[in-house]
Amino acid sequence: MPIGQVVKTYNGFYYLKAQQDSAFSDSQLLSCRLRGRIKRVRGAVVTGDMVGYELLGDGTGVIEKCLPRKSMLYRPAVANIDQVIITFAIREPDINSLLLNRFLVMAEWSDIPEIIICLNKIDLMSDIPESFIRIYSDAGYRVICTSAHTGEGIEEIRGLLRDRVTVFAGPSGVGKSSLLNAIDKDLMLATGQISEKIKRGKHTTRVARLLPVQGGGIVVDTPGFGAAELEHIDKSVLAGCFPEFRPLIEKCYYNTCTHSHEPDCGVKAALNAGLVSQERYDAYLNILQTILERKKAY
Ligand SMILES: Nc1nc2c(ncn2[C@@H]2O[C@H](COP(=O)(O)OP(=O)(O)OP(=O)(O)O)[C@@H](O)[C@H]2O)c(=O)[nH]1
Ligand SMILES: [Mg+2]
Numbered sequence: 311m312p313i314g315q316v317v318k319t320y321n322g323f324y325y326l327k328a329q330q331d332s333a334f335s336d337s338q339l340l341s342c343r344l345r346g347r348i349k350r351v352r353g354a355v356v357t358g359d360m361v362g363y364e365l366l367g368d369g370t371g372v373i374e375k376c377l378p379r380k381s382m383l384y385r386p387a388v389a390n391i392d393q394v395i396i397t398f399a400i401r402e403p404d405i406n407s408l409l410l411n412r413f414l415v416m417a418e419w420s421d422i423p424e425i426i427i428c429l430n431k432i433d434l435m436s437d438i439p440e441s442f443i444r445i446y447s448d449a450g451y452r453v454i455c456t457s458a459h460t461g462e463g464i465e466e467i468r469g470l471l472r473d474r475v476t477v478f479a480g481p482s483g484v485g486k487s488s489l490l491n492a493i494d495k496d497l498m499l500a501t502g503q504i505s506e507k508i509k510r511g512k513h514t515t516r517v518a519r520l521l522p523v524q525g526g527g528i529v530v531d532t533p534g535f536g537a538a539e540l541e542h543i544d545k546s547v548l549a550g551c552f553p554e555f556r557p558l559i560e561k562c563y564y565n566t567c568t569h570s571h572e573p574d575c576g577v578k579a580a581l582n583a584g585l586v587s588q589e590r591y592d593a594y595l596n597i598l599q600t601i602l603e604r605k606k607a608y
């Protein structure tokens with residue numbers, strides 16, 4: 311069976327790029343439907359998936375099966391990626407640290423091998439927000455400041471993309487598509503004014519799409535969204551989604567410790583000693599609360 315990769319999905323159609331034993335021209339995308347039996351499974355096929363397909367007489371195709379995934383980011387849903395660049399703007403829209411932490415938890419929980427933070431629109435600030443950056447670099451993340459307008463940091467991002475599949479995720483209007491255009495001008499992705507977005511409440515990028523970039527590598531531009539859904543994460547694995555908490559958890563007296571109210575807690579001890587940031591700990595408590603509330607609602 312020929313194999314293709316889903317480069318985007320739209321309105322029930324899956325657009326494939328040829329991978330192996332191609333049944334269509336390499337320079338084209340094949341539009342496919344899903345075979346009935348896999349159609350009923352939600353999320354059975356997502357952007358980035360490698361699939362087996364059959365070519366139909368009318369020049370379209372049918373996806374017969376999804377090959378095993380190397381990785382899966384759950385929101386935005388993209389399979390087989392190597393890294394995610396979580397993009398926020400320093401301003402316009404103002405950075406929301408709780409939301410940044412929610413995106414980080416989603417990526418950690420999805421087990422994405424490489425998670426990087428990009429702070430865009432650095433041209434809108436006279437000083438680099440050092441103390442903010444330190445919170446996240448102390449937590450183990452690489453933080454890159456960029457400006458799609460001045461070109462600052464673009465070379466650093468470009469250097470990370472080679473030979474990898476990289477998702478750009480983050481809220482609407484932070485400049486994900488603008489950054490990609492700065493990285494490779496041939497992409498010519500649509501970008502939108504913030505004021506227009508607020509007025510029309512529309513996202514400029516509508517669907518996640520795999521795009522090859524100059525210099526090698528594949529990037530995935532994704533539509534922005536406001537909140538990663540984390541309620542389905544089990545409370546026992548949440549702390550492990552904060553990399554700097556991982557070595558502390560084993561110091562907790564109770565092995566069921568939620569690091570909130572229990573005595574003899576390794577995470578709280580580190581917080582009190584100034585080794586864990588209050589901002590990260592508060593984000594942990596906030597997300598824990600949403601998980602507990604969700605559980606009660608069942
Ligand atoms: N000052 C400044 N403005 C920027 C920068 N990057 C993007 N913008 C502006 O921010 C607005 C939104 O940019 P987009 O690239 O459409 O944002 P997006 O993240 O792709 O948004 P969605 O597709 O809706 O998720 C546009 O008006 C851009 O010109 C930057 O580095 N500096
Ligand atoms: Mg966009």
Ligand SMILES: [Zn+2]
Pocket residue numbers: 559562567568569570572574575576577578
């Ligand atoms: Zn604890």
